[in-house]
Amino acid sequence: MISNLAQGVRAFTSNAFHVAGERDVLVDAGANFDVVERVAEAGGIDALVLTHTHRDHVGNLPDVVDAFDVDVWGYDTDQPGVDRAIADEERVQLGDDEYVAYHTPGHKDDHLCFHSPDAGVLFAGDLVFQGGSFGRTDLEEGNHPVLVDSIERMVDVLDDDLEAMHTGHGPSVTDQPYRHVEAALSAARSAGGF
Structure with missing residues (x-):
């Protein structure tokens, strides 16, 4: 079961997904709200997994680590708070299912999709969003051509069998999510003059 613990929060935060199952995981910690209480109500976690280390995704990281004594998994262990590296195309257990991690830079160098x-x-982290939106590239480490390459990679990996896309901001997509990824690629190409 996947639930967004940031649902209804009126603060600057990313989504924070609790993935329950054999290995209870929090995907992104969010920021500026008490995620610890919400994680406890959801049954706790065995690990914190990051899509990337922008402040809105990791602001609650120290509180989560202190409360649940868990390792933090992300792409780059040189980033503050990241204990264990997840390599490109490494398989990781989230809840009851095995996921493949894809290094998808462009929004931030350490960005992963699962x-x-x-x-x-x-x-999807902040790579793509509902309605064909895509991650901003005007922040440090942002690179629009690299972002387009990353979205292209995910379009190639995914297909119409995709049932749900959980994004770093905004609502999850359960109605033809693959079409939203394709639309994001088209929009990103147009915005970059490709």
Whole structure:
């Protein structure tokens, strides 16, 4: 079961997804709200997994680590708070399902997406969003051509079997999520003059 613990929060935060199952995981910690209480109500976690280390995704990281004594997994262990590295195309257990981690820079150098073909689920972080939006590239480490390459990679990896896309901001997409990824690629190409 996947639930967004940041649902209804009126503060600057990313979404924070509790993935329950054999290995209870929090995907992104969010910021500026008490995620610890919400994680406890959801049954706790075995690990914190990051899509990337922008402040709105990791602001609650120290509180989560203190409360649950968990390792933090992300792409780059040189980033503050990241204990264990997840390599490109490494398989990781989130809840009851195995996901493949894809290094998808462009929004930030350490950005990862997580896809489970069996579950039909994508954790897209800030790569793409509902309605064909895509991650901003005007922040440090942002690179629009690299972002387009990363979205192209995910379009190639995914297909119409995708059932749910959970994004770093905004609502999750359960109605033809693959079409939203394709639309994001088209929009990103147009915005970059490709």
